[in-house]
Amino acid sequence: MAIHYHCRHCGVKIGSLENISYDSGSLGIDKLTDAERQEMVSYEGSGDIHIKSICEDCQEALDRNPDFHEHDYLIH
Numbered sequence: 001m002a003i004h005y006h007c008r009h010c011g012v013k014i015g016s017l018e019n020i021s022y023d024s025g026s027l028g029i030d031k032l033t034d035a036e037r038q039e040m041v042s043y044e045g046s047g048d049i050h051i052k053s054i055c056e057d058c059q060e061a062l063d064r065n066p067d068f069h070e071h072d073y074l075i076h
Contacts, residue, residue, distance in 0.1 A: 001047035003027070008040070008052035009062075027051075 003022065005014040024030045029041060029051075040052045054062075062068050 001049075003049045003051065005051050005053050007055035007058055009054060009058040012055050012057075014053055014055050 001019070003017040003020070005016070006012065007014055029037065032040065042050045044050070
């Protein structure tokens with residue numbers, strides 16, 4: 001069982017956590033609304049979890065260009 005993080009804007013793999021014990025509280029999933037959870041978290045039959053987050057490059061691009069928030073996908 002693993003947790004995989006991908007950027008929600010560019011799709012790049014941010015990282016993975018393998019063979020760890022977790023609960024939704026330690027991951028912060030319990031802080032998300034139902035809509036956010038549906039959009040950002042997906043579960044595989046194998047038990048792996050995929051979480052959409054934001055990579056440093058996209059965060060920097062959004063900080064420099066606030067109008068980029070209008071776009072779902074960023075290319076850098």
